[in-house]
Amino acid sequence: MKLTKAQIKYIDNYLKNKGIVFWDVRLEMVDHLVSDMESYEDSADFDSRFKQSLINANWPNTLKKVNQEHHKATNKIYRAKLWKEMLYILKTPLYLISLIVVYFALRKIALYDVDVFKFTFVAICCFILVTMIIEIIRIKVKKIGKSINLQYGSFYFSFGSLMINLPIYLMPKDSQFLWFPLIICFYILMTTAGYRVYRTALKKVLKIKHASF
């Protein structure tokens, strides 16, 4: 018995109400339950079959754990991508040379004009912030919904911004002109890698969305 669109929607809503808030996590679970239900050839009603399929998957009791497992696995995927992207940037001559040039330029500015250096640092941070805001608006306009892939992609995009405070706090005050440019370069590296990870996540999510039409 093939399930109707309304019945599949019911299953999706059930999982959503039970805490599986990300649609790209529910996607696989819905398919599993529906496949199991459709494999039966008896004349049982939808509710009985649905309850049985949930029991077969042991999901009534373990949905919280399933959700946590998805978070862990997705976090691992995107964390690995972040390090991969950082290595890629460092191994690409154009990017590496650009970072070195930026470092020495910032160091020179820091040595000769502290105000210009501070302005440059604020300008870099604002540029990154504006990019993040534009991407948030873009996601809202595209009505992508709550996606676990996009959640972690966005997190690693902002990872550099979250990490920058500690090194600034810890750097030796007497050699700021040496350390601050280095920290900024690391911030640029991490944020650029994070942006590439975010773009990968967005591409993946849009591909799924287009496949659903």
Add this chain to the structure above:
Amino acid sequence: MYICFNNHVMSNSKLYKGSLSTIILKLLEEEGKMYGYQISQKVKALTKGEFHITEGALYPALHKLEAEGLLDVEIAKVDNRMRKYYKLTEQGAKESANKLSELAQYINTMQSLLNPKLA
């Protein structure tokens, strides 16, 4: 995580964890691309119902293999819903061969230990 074997729930052990990844990689090597439910049913069919991978074991294993870069994912629309297919990456194909070889070696070693006369 439990893998059911003939209705007896066996305790979690490194052997079964390793075997599950190998089973998944081997099936995907043979079939090309499969979805989660299909994998569990295939294992059940091949072992004539003796061996049943629970969903609590299967999906975390699939996601772990995906996180490790051994599996790639493809989403397709099937009968009013979306379906996630898994297939081997290039790295996954190499790893599948390595894991099968490891498992074969393990079985030989265990046979030598447990049945020295036959070895």
